[in-house]
Amino acid sequence: MLFFSYFKELVGKEVTVELKNDLAIRGTLHSVDQYLNIKLENTRVVDQDKYPHMLSVRNCFIRGSVVRYVLLPQDGVDIDILHDATRREARGG
Amino acid sequence: MASAGPGLESLVDQIISVITNDGRNIVGTLRGFDQATNIILDESHERVYSTRYVLINCDLLPGLLSNALIGSLVQNSAISNKFLSWCLKVCCQHEGVQQLVLGLYIIRGDNISVVGEVDEELDARLDLSNLRAHPLKPVIH
Amino acid sequence: MAAAAAAAAAAAEEEIAVKEPLDLIRLSLDERIYVKLRSDRELRGKLHAYDQHLNMILGDVEEIVTTVEIDDETYEEIVRTTKRTIPFLFVRGDGVILVSPPLRTA
Numbered sequence: 001m002l003f004f005s006y007f008k009e010l011v012g013k014e015v016t017v018e019l020k021n022d023l024a025i026r027g028t029l030h031s032v033d034q035y036l037n038i039k040l041e042n043t044r045v046v047d048q049d050k051y052p053h054m055l056s057v058r059n060c061f062i063r064g065s066v067v068r069y070v071l072l073p074q075d076g077v078d079i080d081i082l083h084d085a086t087r088r089e090a091r092g093g
Numbered sequence: 094m095a096s097a098g099p100g101l102e103s104l105v106d107q108i109i110s111v112i113t114n115d116g117r118n119i120v121g122t123l124r125g126f127d128q129a130t131n132i133i134l135d136e137s138h139e140r141v142y143s144t145r146y147v148l149i150n151c152d153l154l155p156g157l158l159s160n161a162l163i164g165s166l167v168q169n170s171a172i173s174n175k176f177l178s179w180c181l182k183v184c185c186q187h188e189g190v191q192q193l194v195l196g197l198y199i200i201r202g203d204n205i206s207v208v209g210e211v212d213e214e215l216d217a218r219l220d221l222s223n224l225r226a227h228p229l230k231p232v233i234h
Numbered sequence: 235m236a237a238a239a240a241a242a243a244a245a246a247e248e249e250i251a252v253k254e255p256l257d258l259i260r261l262s263l264d265e266r267i268y269v270k271l272r273s274d275r276e277l278r279g280k281l282h283a284y285d286q287h288l289n290m291i292l293g294d295v296e297e298i299v300t301t302v303e304i305d306d307e308t309y310e311e312i313v314r315t316t317k318r319t320i321p322f323l324f325v326r327g328d329g330v331i332l333v334s335p336p337l338r339t340a
Binding site for chain 1: 256257260263264271273282283284285286289291293320321322323324325326328329
Binding site for chain 1: 098099100101104110112114116118130140142202203205206207208209210211212213215216218219224225226227229230231232233234
């Protein structure tokens with residue numbers, strides 16, 4: 001649940017989601033669910049010339065299972081809070 | 094578990110563009126979906142982004158090719174390779190995007206990478222005959 | 235009083251004890267770690283968060299991607315590594331092959 005909660009805190013922020021097929025999509029985080037499926041708004045593919053497949057898409061749903069990375073804003077969440085939440089989760093929270 | 098997660102409710106009866114794990118792009122109207130992201134698409138078609146070329150200038154080709162052959166005899170192969178690809182550019186044109194009619198389609202969630210909401214206005218403005226793309230890599234889990 | 239001290243000591247003990255693999259990762263929190271991923275990727279970065287799937291958040295990450303190309307003419311394998319740095323990164327756990335704690339030098 002840790003990362004589900006973390007991403008919920010991040011709603012409204014700009015992120016770049018890099019997929020396992022090397023496609024990278026940048027957009028505003030709209031929502032997330034327990035599978036870490038992600039919905040982005042105002043999306044653009046980072047390398048549009050190479051991958052023009054989503055030129056007419058502004059909002060999209062990304063299946064959690066195909067995510068490799070999410071590049072996060074640095075002012076996301078307090079790091080100490082992250083550490084505490086992680087320790088709590090490790091204890092079987 | 095009830096949550097305001099990123100369900101696909103808001104996209105029902107809208108035109109969506111799906112990218113599958115094997116790198117295909119399918120466009121159609123979303124009629125239904127479930128928890129596992131299995132989806133029902135109506136009036137769907139696949140957009141096949143070609144990397145192939147079609148011949149448009151047949152009469153120029155023999156002359157150019159014989160020049161390329163002579164070139165490969167007198168010059169090193171790297172230069173003649175470049176010349177050959179230039180010949181191809183002169184005589185051929187990119188095929189553009191082919192639209193393959195699929196109709197009513199059910200796509201299993203496990204094979205879905207991205208579901209995009211198609212902005213019909215933007216989509217109408219695309220010149221599909223002049224659009225080329227690198228092939229999308231398959232998703233490897 | 236003594237009981238409270240014993241409980242605190244037990245809690246401290248529990249913080250340090252390594253009974254299962256993930257305990258080793260807990261001890262690496264806030265330390266720079268090495269992560270090997272699928273598709274020939276490696277990461278080095280500071281571990282800020284993780285869960286039981288090995289989903290992670292890393293800070294000041296250096297990513298190294300190794301690619302092998304075949305030369306058109308000589309058919310030789312050309313190994314290339316591409317480096318990039320990412321300030322703050324979420325990594326999905328299903329791609330993780332191994333996690334190595336920081337090297338402790340004296």
